[in-house]
Amino acid sequence: MTKFEEKQPSVSVDKLMWMYEQMVKIRYYEDQMVEAYTEGKAPVFNIGEGPVPGEMHLATGQEPAAAGMMVHLTKDDTVTAPHRPHHHAIAKGVDLKKMTAEIFGKETGLGKGKGGHMHLFDPQAKFSCGGIVAAGIPHAVGAAMANKMKGKDWVAVAFIGEGAANAGAFHESLNLAALWNLPLIIVVEDNSYGISVPKTASTSVESNDLRASAYGVAGAYVKDNDPVAMYKAAEEAVNRARNGQGPTIIEIETFRFLGHFQGDPELYRDKQEVPGLRARDPIMKLRQQLLDAEHVNEPELEEIENRAKKEVDEAYQFARDSDYPKPEAALDDVFTS
């Protein structure tokens, strides 16, 4: 057995490879979005200009939370995500072309251009996200309720940032889900900052898995942005939920390589911090682990990486080639007939 296998005997290679591919895809997608977002905003940055206007919150560095959870989910399981949703959407299997078209404001987008980057809805993938902190948690509670009412073993996962764990909706939702024994999982991505406010200045406990006992639910903590550790914590939580044993809070220490939003001057952050985080890049680490354990060789990895990049490039091209909606379409879809 290799050192790698000794340390993590229970994770199948297939699933590791799947996770690796998702993480690479997400990273490349976010890197491409940095470029696309910058277009049209020079020489003076103007948030309302360019093919991708408005706010942009990228998940570069936060890939393990998404990959390590979605590996256990099917199309029947529900995911809700916050204003930083791309990694969740991609790993959940959201239609990448329609998602990108939505971000570009095109009529072929998931929401016909009406929602934008913070409001991506893909019912086929049971994925939704929104711009109000913690608002997605009650939605996941509802999906979990519906699953239970239908007699299914489907679960619902709410992804939030560590800032959201201090919002009222977090506490109400946990109490309710615990009380009614719902198949809910909350994944807290601790990227250290709620915009500019560090966790130490916002949260009364060291990590939110410690809050689990206050609600009578299970808690788990994942250190160092480790996708394999996330895989294991998620596996336990998903099994617990599927077996009718109630909710789990998983907190994962993750890294926000970029600002809160694109254009964030990040004056609240030490200049050494991000290079330090980049040196602990989870994708680089996993790549090396896979090679070291000889699960895969260099050409195979490149094939995966090229496949992922091709899918992303095609999605961006689809978005650019698509048409904008007709202006009067703004009046449609308020109500359904």
Added chain:
Amino acid sequence: METAKKRMLTGNKAMAEAIAQEMENDKNVFVIGEDIGKYGGIFGSTQGLMEKFGPERVLDTPISETAFIGAAIGAAAEGMRPIAELMFVDFFGVCMDQIYNHMAKIPYMSGGNVRLPMVLMTAVGGGYSDAAQHSQTLYATFAHMPGMKVVAPSTPYDLKGMMTSAIRDDNPVVFMFHKSLQGLGWMDQLDYAVGHVPEESYTVPLDKANVMREGKDVTIVGIQMMTHFAMEAAERLAKDGIEAEVIDLRSLAPIDKDTIINSVKKTHRLVVVDEDYRSYGMTAEIAAIVSEEALYELESPIKRLAIPDVPIPYSHVLEDFVLPGPTQIAETVKQMMNEA
């Protein structure tokens, strides 16, 4: 003889200066909200305050609006003068109980015995593709509920003067500042976001509209960005020989009826422009007031321009379609003049 060069400030600096001057004057004034400390406020409304007054009086909070706005209410009841920031007005949903059921009603329910001298400041406005949950103004939502003053200044001069008045006012004041008028480096650089602001402390009343441009043919009442668009439209109309009187509403509650009615008595035509949803809003309220109190002064029906009753869409072409602009205002006036 040299004329003194006028001192120009951006909207956000004007606000921060008002707050700083009041904090110097009165130890009971403090600021509380998200990213208002080190960051200086996402929209720059509290820049420089933490350096000057320290973390004891400039408090960064967790994402817990019910808790910290409720706390501001409790502190105000104890004689403090808090300025709480609700980062985006769109977030009011998570804490509206504290705002409209408590901040707005406790003074009344206590028969005037409990005073809540607090300011709830909040960023409003769209037009830069921030989509449905980050682009609203919600002027009417707040103006409709009794018990709170609601103001929405349009110029740096008014931002400072009205903030000073709001802080000194012993009533709860909802102070709505428009993001596009803050002078932010990452938004479109608008001329309106910079203006003359005297260095000394001064006040602007919280219950008076401002006639920004005099005219005899039509009254256009606007608010914040819509006022500036109305001014642009007025310039275009002047080329066609139509002289519009532009009123900057500035104060939603209490509303300055007199200025509007006096103007309508002069021009006999009224257009109201709002950046909120059309139905049950500012345009409806002003139309109702004028219908009740100056109906026979009108020579043609009142025209209302506002966001049609739809959530604000993301895509630029769709958002452009729903937001009123100078062209729409000018065309509406021309139609009105032709109908005569």
